[in-house]
Amino acid sequence: MTPFAYARAGDTAEALRLGHAETAAYLGGGTNLVDLMRETVAKPDTLVDVTGLSDTITETADGGLLIGAAVRNTALAEHAGVRARYPMLSRAILAGASAQIRNMATVGGNLLQRTRCTYFYDTDGSRCNKRAPGEGCDAVGGFTRIHAILGASEACVATHPSDLCVAFAALDALVHVEGRGGARTLPFGELHRLPGDRPDLDTVLAAGDLITAIELPAMPFAATSTYRKVRDRASYAFALISVAAALDVVDGQVRDVRIALGGVAHKPWRATKAEALLRGGPATEAAYRAAAIAELADARPLRDNGFKIELAKRTIVAVLGDLGVSA
Template sequence: MDAISYERATDVSAAIKAAQQPGVAFIGGGTNLLDLMKGGIARPVKLVDITHIAGLNTVSELPDGGLRIGALVRNSDAANHTWIRERYPLLSQAFLAGASAQLRNMATVGGNLMQRTRCYYFYDTGFPQCNKRTPGSGCAAIEGNSRIHAILGASAQCIATNPSDMSVALAALDAVVHVNGPHGERTIAFAEFHRLAGDHPEVDTTLQPGELITSVDLPPPLFAQHSHYLKVRDRASYAFALVSVAAALQMDGNTVKTVRIALGGVAHKPWRATATEQALTGQPLSRDTLRSAAALAVRDARSYRDNGFKIELAQRAIVRAVSTAGGVA
């Protein structure tokens, strides 16, 4: 067993200071990190416990009417928080679609953002080919079992997908991530937080070494009346999405005034369907319009041996999610 040192941080500054060496990992709920450690995929030399830092486990109102969700807020608490349920039901639905009740009671918002892929080849160290786990070794999924893998934004180096439900909703809501690190505080637009695989699939986010997520900000609520999170999966609970859709709309009668659509289960990061959004904006919401617009979301899709079904599934899921959000029968 590898030797691991442990330090409990009392504030953000202490946590950042404790992490200024290679091989240090912050730990909150630990629901993903501990799995990775047990499997020999993550091998931190030191764990910095951030669970006792005051102020990171609260939800507060912002002056513009938005919300700030601390990085240590548990997924179950966020899902059931009155302000989130009433003002951002899309996010509450996404939280409740993820994992199991027991895991949601432990998992944190910050940790959810940092989830690593559930690619079979990444988790099974018996397969030596995984560029995400061992850069330069190859991607076994490309010629292997690709059923759960990406159809959008993949690269020749990796076709893994991001597993987070929460992140799909946050992408649709245009959230902002606050981080603090050795060079001070900064904010990251949610669209820029996760990376596509590119030539470096081992790097999941744009966080810099030693940076700690402190909170996630939601803009003023615009979509409380018309939003829906749809998760298509192999079984009703404790399964990751084959395709998921976060749909949020502002309606003017039957006309789409504003729309946000993000997809999960299809790419290395939550995928904004911007072409579909543009096609729907200003249009009456009908099944025919939706089907045409949904096709735009997958016009650049590429399938592999086992996941071609996702191209059609993604379109149908968009139609269903947006129809439900907009109240179209």
């Protein structure tokens, strides 16, 4: 591990002052960042501890929730308002990592974990454009069971690892950011990037930008929502496919719907094509299947992950079918 300085920020202004340098990094729970530092993938010379900042969950004027970036994942999953009004979020968190990691990890840190695959960690034997832009990607043409089927590029085929972020994408969350240019708010779907020719850039944030909170807008029908994760083993594994969905059915018709997918792309994938087809149509298995087929029409499998296309379709249909019964 590269030597580094440590500073604990007393407030947001101090955090921004300490973290403005390109070589500084903000430290939350450290569950991803410290791993990357141990493997010498990340080499910040200064860590700015922000765990004492913005660690509360409060009601917003419109009936939503404002979640401080330093809130621990476990606390968010256990929050009564989250469990009652946004159950997909609680279930997504509990599907991720282990209890020990959830107890340490912060919400802001979860958003900023690196999109990665096993080749990313193989610093001695594999080329990786995420570690060294322009070096090449050994995952392309390698073992690709867990890799992307949507939105990938020749430069990178890794998939975003977060469960929490899939739920945030489906819930139209807003990300509150402070930076050199002042405060701004980003729609969640605009935070993360597809790889293009710069897969080393996971988000649109600039150096020194600090996520301070995530806002969930009021969405009454999100009370009828869930998250399903399909993986190779029962715990502590990234998703092969995951689906976060909320469904509003009235008199057998889909009045509104939200769907996001995990395990398919470099960022949480909002299923806008499927949503558009479903709104105003019948809440039937055939309609769910047609919407899933439309969403996956642009999927481009690699050698080892073609099964993901059908798995994603079936998981979407199963999740929507379960929600339709409970609506």
